Amino acid sequence: MSDTASYGFDTLQVHAGARPDPATGARQTPIYQTTAYVFRDAEHAAALFNLQEVGFIYSRLTNPTVAVLQERIATLEGGVGAVCCSSGHAAQIMALFPLMEPGKNVVVSTRLYGGSVTQFSQTIKRFGWEARFVDIDDEAAVAAAIDDNTRAIFCESIANPGGHIADLDALSAISAKAGIPLIVDNTSATPYLCNPIKHGATLVVHSTTKYLTGNGTVTGGCVVDSGNFDWSASDKFPSLSAPEPAYHGLKFHETFGNLAFTFHSIAIGLRDLGMTMNPQGAHYTLMGIETLSLRMERHVENAVKVASWLETDPRIEAVTYAGLPSNPCYGRIASICPKGAGALFTIAVKGGYDACVKLVDSLEIFSHVANLGDTRSLVIHSASTTHRQLSPEQQEAAGAGANVVRLSIGIEDAKDLIADLDQALTKALS
Structure with a gap:
């Protein structure tokens, strides 16, 4: 597409x-299930390896199916480029890898998966x-945590598990003043609900496993490059601004401009870390x-209905859904997530840990899995699964206390979901 804007x-x-597809005319993106690509000649091969020409070398680095997915996600997020990898966790390491060195730090929200x-x-x-780790709502604490060795701020746009919406405008102002990138995990929101780059984010990461794929079939991750950060403005990011020994002194920012991060993540990140997305996984995500x-x-529509019902149920102590007027983050929806607060939230169940376990075991439509989206x-x-390794204090800070259950609301009939929760709560508290 020539003019995506x-x-x-x-x-x-x-x-x-x-x-x-230029060879067959296939309308759907083919799965290019190949490890390597034939070079036109020795000169072409050398140009590719010297980063003088863009093309396909080996599928650890680039693959035509994955390339389509990268361009699609970058376009939807409003970025200049993207790099897909094997999982959301891989994407987080990929995002930090060009920025960090031993002795450096990143300021991170306490409200994370x-x-x-x-x-x-x-x-x-x-x-x-x-x-x-800091309370991402405490702007003074965020600013105070930054020092000369800080290389990024990291948060989730809609936090997992509690559905908290971050004030991205405030965080980007702090990161800009400090001369460091703001990295936003946009998994729970997706670019349909939230565009972190419009709010000043430098990099956006995704677990494509979740809403982007949407069908629970494959794992994947993605890092989107806004192209808006000046990597040469200081000496904090030598991987992008200084000569790179592996490419005979090439300077990524000087050579590739606003695509410096994207090229570095492919030419060095995927080359050396090897956290590659497979083409079949990319196809499912596309x-x-x-x-x-x-x-x-539909996710948002259902979440509003289910959360509103739960909020009035006497068996529930609290509902954290930001789409409810009673939620402290409700006022951020209009600016940060104008199309809705997502479909991920938690409920605090009367009866504590034991009641939560019985609730989970009694549900029939809801699937008990370590996934969302x-x-x-x-x-x-x-508290007994995804956050089990954390201390009780960390669990509480993340919104995953012992009496808390996380719900990821799907696209089924909302009245059936409410009925399922109703019967399970009855069994859990009987």
Whole structure:
């Protein structure tokens, strides 16, 4: 598509990045199930390896099916480029990799998926990186956590599990003043509900496993590059601004301009970390994105109905859905998520831990799985599963206390979901 700016979201989610296959005329993007690609000649091969020409070398780096998906997600997010990888966790490491060095730190929201909290608090220590956790709503605390060694701020647009909506405008102002990128995980919102780049985000990450694919079939991740950050404005990001020894002194920002991060993530990130997305997985995600707006509209519609019913039920202590007028984040919907607050939230159940376990075991339509963003409604008790490795204090900070159950509302009939919750709550508290 030549001028994507002139097309609406519904058109772009079907067409962006895709063209009829030049060899066969196939309308759907083919699955290019190949490891390598034949070079025209030795000169062509050398140009590709020297980054003097763009093309396909080896599927650890680039693949035609994955390339379509990268362009589509970048277009929907309003970025200049994107890099897909094997999972959402891989995407988070890919986002940080060009920015960080031993001794450097990243300021991170306390309201994150439990696996992300573990990745940031434990795993990245092995790289010599530090994560500084703060309440992302406390602007003074965020600013105070930044020092000369800070290389990014990281948050979720709609937090997993509690559905908290981050004030991206405030966070981007803090990151801009500090001269560091704002990285936003937009998995729970998707680009249909939220566009972090419009609010100043430098990088956007996704677990494409979730709403983008939408059918619970494949894992994947993506990092979207806004192209808006000046990597050469300081000496904080030498991987992008300084000579790269592996490419004979090439400077990524000087050479590739606003695509510096994207090229670095492919030429070095995927080359050396190898967290590659497979082409069949990319194909499933492309098919899922074709109906993204339709699904998200139903997800949000159902979430409002279910959350509103739960809020009035005497067996429920609290509902964290930002789409409810009673929620502290409700006022942010109009500016941050104008099409809705997503479909992920938690409920605090009277009866505590035991009641939560009985509730999960008694549900019939809701599937008890460690996933979210499926067309099916999903449920999990975070404290005993996804957030189990965290301390009680960390669980509470993340919105995953012992009496809390996370719901991911699907696209089924809302009255059936309410009836299922009703009968399960009756059994759980009997």
